[in-house]
Amino acid sequence: MMTALIVSALLTTLPASPQPSTAAPGPQALTKLWEQVHSKDLPLPPLVRHTHVEKHLKRLRERAPDLFQLEVVGHSVEGRALYHVSLGTGARHVLLWSQMHGDEPTATTALLDFLEYVRTHREEPWVARILSELTLHAVPLLNPDGAERFQRRNAQGIDINRDALALQTPEARTLKALRDRLQPFIGFNLHNQSWRHAVGKTGRPASISLLAAAFDEARSDNPGRVLAKKVCAVIRDALEPLAPGQVGRYDDSFEVRAFGDNMTRWGTPSVLIETGPWPSRAPDAPLAQLNFVALATALDALASGRAAQADVQRYESIPENDSSGLVYLLLKGVGLFGADGKPFTADVGISVTRAVRDNGQGPTLAHVGKVDELGDLRVLGALETVEGSGLFAVPLSGPGAKEGDTVHLPQPKQHAMQLGQPAELMLLKPLEKVSTYRIERIIRFDR
Numbered sequence: 041m042m043t044a045l046i047v048s049a050l051l052t053t054l055p056a057s058p059q060p061s062t063a064a065p066g067p068q069a070l071t072k073l074w075e076q077v078h079s080k081d082l083p084l085p086p087l088v089r090h091t092h093v094e095k096h097l098k099r100l101r102e103r104a105p106d107l108f109q110l111e112v113v114g115h116s117v118e119g120r121a122l123y124h125v126s127l128g129t130g131a132r133h134v135l136l137w138s139q140m141h142g143d144e145p146t147a148t149t150a151l152l153d154f155l156e157y158v159r160t161h162r163e164e165p166w167v168a169r170i171l172s173e174l175t176l177h178a179v180p181l182l183n184p185d186g187a188e189r190f191q192r193r194n195a196q197g198i199d200i201n202r203d204a205l206a207l208q209t210p211e212a213r214t215l216k217a218l219r220d221r222l223q224p225f226i227g228f229n230l231h232n233q234s235w236r237h238a239v240g241k242t243g244r245p246a247s248i249s250l251l252a253a254a255f256d257e258a259r260s261d262n263p264g265r266v267l268a269k270k271v272c273a274v275i276r277d278a279l280e281p282l283a284p285g286q287v288g289r290y291d292d293s294f295e296v297r298a299f300g301d302n303m304t305r306w307g308t309p310s311v312l313i314e315t316g317p318w319p320s321r322a323p324d325a326p327l328a329q330l331n332f333v334a335l336a337t338a339l340d341a342l343a344s345g346r347a348a349q350a351d352v353q354r355y356e357s358i359p360e361n362d363s364s365g366l367v368y369l370l371l372k373g374v375g376l377f378g379a380d381g382k383p384f385t386a387d388v389g390i391s392v393t394r395a396v397r398d399n400g401q402g403p404t405l406a407h408v409g410k411v412d413e414l415g416d417l418r419v420l421g422a423l424e425t426v427e428g429s430g431l432f433a434v435p436l437s438g439p440g441a442k443e444g445d446t447v448h449l450p451q452p453k454q455h456a457m458q459l460g461q462p463a464e465l466m467l468l469k470p471l472e473k474v475s476t477y478r479i480e481r482i483i484r485f486d487r
Contacts, residue, residue, distance in 0.1 A: 062165040064340035067278045067333050074332040077156045078149075084324050085145040086394055086405050090120045090184035096152050097123050097180070104159045107171075113179070114214030117195035120184040122214050127158065130174040134342065135224040135308065136335070137179040137215060140200045140231075140299070142186020142193070143394075146315040146324070147230030150331030151180045157336070166340050173343035177222055182211050190396035202295075204302040215299065219308055226267060226342065227310040228335070229253070229300040235317035235423075236391060236412075238366040239288040240359030243421025245319060246288035248279055248330050249361050251312035253300035254292050264309030270347050271311050271338050273354035278337040279330055289358035290314055311338070317366060319423045366421045367413060368392040369483065374428030374467070376414075381453030388433055389413030389420055390463045392485060409463030409485025428467065431480060433457060436464040445479045446471070462487050 065073065082092055101110040107127050114122040138147040155178070161167050170176070181187060185195035193199050194209050203212040219227070237246040252268035254260075261269075276287050290312055295301050300310040313334055315327050341347040367389035375383050391412035396403045413420065434455040437447060447468065449455055452475075457465075463485045468477035 063344065063346075064166040064336055067281050067337070070333045070336055071282065071329045073157060073161075074153060074329050077160060078153050078325075078328070079156065082149055082152070084405055085149045085328065086143070086190060086324075086396055087403050088145055088148060089188055090181060093148065093152070093181045093184075094121065094123065097125055100125070100155055100159060107159060107162065108155070113218055114210055116183070116185045116211055117209070118185045122179065122182065122184070122211065124177060124179055124218060125155065126175060126177045127155070128171040128173075128175040130172055130343070132173065132342075133175045133177060133222045133224040134226055134228070134339065135177045135179075135219060135222060136228040136230065137182050138230040139180070139187060140182040140211070140215070142183045142188070143190045144192075144232035144315075145187065146232055146327050147313065147331045148180050150328045150335060151178055151230070153328065153332055154335050157332075166344075170339050170343040174339065176339070177218070177224065179215065179218070182215060201299055202297040204299045205297055212299075219303060219306065224308050226264075226271070227300075227303050227308045228338070229303070229310050229312045230331070231312065231314045233290075233314040233316045233361075234363070235368060235393070236364050236366050237288065237314075237316045238362045238421050239285060240362060241365065241419070242285060242359065243365065244285045245317040245366055245421070245423060246314075246361050247283045247286040247316050247318050247327065248275075248334065249288040249290040249312075249314040249316060250275055250355070250358060251290035251292055251300070251314070252355065253298075253304045253310040253312055254294040255301060255305040257294045259292055259294060264307065265304060266352060267347065268304070268309040268311050269352050269355040270350035271341065272358075273350040273352065274341040274347055275311075275313070275334045275338050276354055276358055278333055282330060282333065287358060288316075288361040289355070290361055291363075317368075317423060365419070366423070367417075368409065368423050369463070370417060370420060370422035370425045371428045371433055371467070372417075372425060375432040377432070377434065377452040377456050379453055379456050381451065383432070383452070386415050387413070387417035388457065388465075389417050389422070390483070390485075392463075395486070397486075406486035408487065409483075411457060411459055411461050411463055414457065414459060426467070426481075430469065432468045432470065432477065433465050434468060435461065436466055436482065436484065441466060441479060441482060443479050443482055447477050447479060448475055449477065450475050
């Protein structure tokens with residue numbers, strides 16, 4: 041009850057109606073602005089490490105010491121500094137934290153880009169209003185040890201996002217202590233989700249999923265959670281023109297150990313932004329753009345009062361995620377050989393995860409594919425669909441195979457597809473000669 045009263049009192053400081061000064065640029069314009077400020081010094085988000093973030097933050101501080109305050113608020117298990125950057129002079133404090141899971145990096149890059157935008161455009165009316173109405177606090181990389189390995193957990197093997205109560209990790213203790221010191225009136229919890237997430241039953245990728253985190257098992261509302269829902273509604277309206285049908289709502293079941301849920305319970309209602317799949321061979325730039333637009337629009341709405349006026353139903357009506365409703369590549373109606381050698385027709389679903397490899401010349405990004413689904417997959421969506429009628433799908437015969445080659449399969453049962461096998465396949469067209477095929481397409485992902 042005391043928490044609810046505190047949050048209610050804080051919310052009375054919100055502007056009663058939107059302020060008349062200039063609003064932030066629209067979504068399309070913000071994507072162009074992101075292109076102007078995105079650092080070319082940063083590698084792709086999965087390859088960003090603590091050293092990159094540290095260098096970027098120190099450079100921001102050096103270039104605008106009157107704007108940015110930079111503080112080491114803790115250290116990771118392996119001794120890497122946990123940085124807290126703050127800016128603005130407003131009475132209402134906002135806390136943003138990213139990459140508490142080391143393999144969820146998109147928003148870290150977007151946060152750094154947003155800070156650079158504020159540095160270079162601080163005189164614009166909407167940016168100046170954010171700085172005067174709010175004080176922003178960001179921890180761009182909460183799990184640097186996990187990021188170094190591109191793994192979810194920290195160096196202890198603990199999921200930091202399940203350590204809000206036990207506080208056995210130094211990273212969790214740092215975040216909790218920072219929240220307690222700042223008493224922010226809202227928080228942004230920034231993550232990535234697997235590429236199997238679809239928007240409801242639409243089969244479309246959940247490129248961004250939003251959640252106003254619950255604070256109890258009943259998923260009750262209080263003024264803080266209602267505000268978080270309204271902020272999600274604002275973000276939805278900003279992102280849907282850029283990603284039509286690709287904004288989902290994350291499962292709002294209460295997780296007693298999680299930071300977002302406990303932040304809300306402690307008096308800092310939390311907006312969860314989960315970055316998911318994007319229908320492109322190069323997804324990082326458009327996904328970082330979406331995060332940049334989401335953050336810029338949400339903070340502008342909080343500073344101007346537009347958030348308080350948003351329609352909660354725009355949040356409630358977002359389709360909930362289907363966590364297994366999407367595959368990366370879907371082969372529709374292909375011929376397969378069974379373990380008995382007999383042919384049958386089925387769909388093949390290939391999933392992809394990202395991994396970082398180091399071959400001795402520095403880290404590189406790998407896309408690891410596997411056969412994840414077999415059978416009637418009509419309920420699944422896909423980032424790419426191949427109509428396979430008249431074709432057979434079999435495991436790749438060898439590294440020298442290429443499209444247009446002729447192959448002979450005298451013993452079909454040796455070419456049966458197996459769940460979980462690497463996604464190294466051939467699509468074959470039968471020729472007139474028995475057991476003879478032409479390779480129409482080779483499908484190959486990293487192992």
